Amino acid sequence: MMKKDAFDLWWAWVEKPPYSTMKISAEIHDAVMALPPQKRRDRAKVNEAVREGVRLGPLRPAGF
Numbered sequence: 571m572m573k574k575d576a577f578d579l580w581w582a583w584v585e586k587p588p589y590s591t592m593k594i595s596a597e598i599h600d601a602v603m604a605l606p607p608q609k610r611r612d613r614a615k616v617n618e619a620v621r622e623g624v625r626l627g628p629l630r631p632a633g634f
Contacts, residue, residue, distance in 0.1 A: 576601075576620035577613040597623055 574582070580602050583594040601623035602610055609615045 575613070575617050577616040580610070580616055 576598050579594055580598055583592055583598075586592045598620055601619040602616055604623075605615060605619055
């Protein structure tokens with residue numbers, strides 16, 4: 571079984587059915603949403619943004 575990267579997790583969440591309760595981590599969501607929309611379809615840019623976001627730490631205080 572192949573391990574899903576941040577890009578795969580992001581797109582699975584984006585394309586989930588409306589009734590789905592699927593969630594992604596705030597680290598993935600915040601990092602990808604910080605990218606311009608056209609770059610959110612680029613696997614390398616999404617994965618790099620998430621790696622960089624994890625390295626830098628949270629973009630927002632806990633509890634928000």
